[in-house]
Amino acid sequence: MARGHRIRLLPMPNDFQSITLSEPGEDEVSLLEIIDHVLNAGVVIHGSLVISLAGVDLVYVGVNVVLTSVETALRNLRSAEEKRGPQ
Amino acid sequence: MSRALAYCAYLHRPDVSLPETGVRSAPVQVIAERELRLLWSEVEWPFDPAHLQKNAVEFHGVVQCVLKQVAVVPFRLLSVFSDLKELTDFAAEHAGTFAADLERLKDFVQMESVVYPAPGRAPSQMNSGAEYLRERALMLRLIEQYAADLKERLRPLARDLRVRQTKSGSRLFVLVERGSEREFRALLEHAPVPDRLSRRISGPWPAAEFLSDSVKTPQVAGAK
Numbered sequence: 001m002a003r004g005h006r007i008r009l010l011p012m013p014n015d016f017q018s019i020t021l022s023e024p025g026e027d028e029v030s031l032l033e034i035i036d037h038v039l040n041a042g043v044v045i046h047g048s049l050v051i052s053l054a055g056v057d058l059v060y061v062g063v064n065v066v067l068t069s070v071e072t073a074l075r076n077l078r079s080a081e082e083k084r085g086p087q
Numbered sequence: 088m089s090r091a092l093a094y095c096a097y098l099h100r101p102d103v104s105l106p107e108t109g110v111r112s113a114p115v116q117v118i119a120e121r122e123l124r125l126l127w128s129e130v131e132w133p134f135d136p137a138h139l140q141k142n143a144v145e146f147h148g149v150v151q152c153v154l155k156q157v158a159v160v161p162f163r164l165l166s167v168f169s170d171l172k173e174l175t176d177f178a179a180e181h182a183g184t185f186a187a188d189l190e191r192l193k194d195f196v197q198m199e200s201v202v203y204p205a206p207g208r209a210p211s212q213m214n215s216g217a218e219y220l221r222e223r224a225l226m227l228r229l230i231e232q233y234a235a236d237l238k239e240r241l242r243p244l245a246r247d248l249r250v251r252q253t254k255s256g257s258r259l260f261v262l263v264e265r266g267s268e269r270e271f272r273a274l275l276e277h278a279p280v281p282d283r284l285s286r287r288i289s290g291p292w293p294a295a296e297f298l299s300d301s302v303k304t305p306q307v308a309g310a311k
Contacts, residue, residue, distance in 0.1 A: 034147045041295035042161035
């Protein structure tokens with residue numbers, strides 16, 4: 001199976017660091033919230049992806065595995081391991 | 088190499104105005120399939136990881152522009168199709184299920200609240216493992232109780248409400264009628280936040296948490 005695309009998660013000074021995208025009078029939306037939503041909410045098309053943090057590959061999501069965020073991927077991996085049981 | 092990046096789908100209405108450009112300043116284009124409209128751009132693929140955050144903000148901008156006017160089904164940023172034909176085939180195959188969800192959700196948006204330990208109050212610097220576990224259990228109880236309180240307060244406004252436990256707290260997804268976002272915020276802001284917790288409110292978002300499974304994870308042949 002071919003390796004997927006490599007995504008490096010850039011460190012953020014503050015997880016809830018806000019950027020102003022809103023109309024005046026509305027609340028600010030954090031960059032983290034935007035990234036979480038655009039990567040993690042909505043229609044999933046099967047894909048291929050490597051997610052890495054600080055140069056270390058965290059998750060390899062294969063061609064037939066649902067594209068996902070780090071948190072969801074780790075949850076799915078844990079769940080798959082539990083289903084598989086002890087080796 | 089270029090790919091077709093899908094942003095979102097919505098039901099046609101002649102008065103909907105669309106953004107001219109999207110991710111990487113690519114022109115935003117429209118596929119029409121019966122009453123369904125699907126927004127997409129031709130983008131260079133793969134993305135340069137250094138631009139991921141900027142791409143995310145631009146993607147978000149396109150989806151929010153449409154969401155302000157009508158209900159949308161958002162795609163995820165890193166989902167791309169090989170070419171326009173593959174995307175057109177996708178739209179033709181799934182127009183019915185997408186339209187049904189959009190019709191069901193047409194008057195609603197998704198609001199969210201996250202409850203998590205206040206900065207510096209997460210149980211991380213304890214003298215012993217037992218102390219850490221006690222502190223963590225206490226924190227989880229506090230978060231659960233507060234999330235339950237918020238859930239109760241939101242009951243009159245929420246058409247649907249789901250709570251998901253995350254590693255660091257609880258996340259409430261609330262389906263509310265379009266136009267009642269301020270009321271949602273007011274209801275939550277009147278709920279005092281316990282001393283050791285923080286709460287964050289966000290929205291409106293597309294009602295992604297309330298999409299049917301067949302829309303969230305459509306079967307696609309050959310998508311990259």
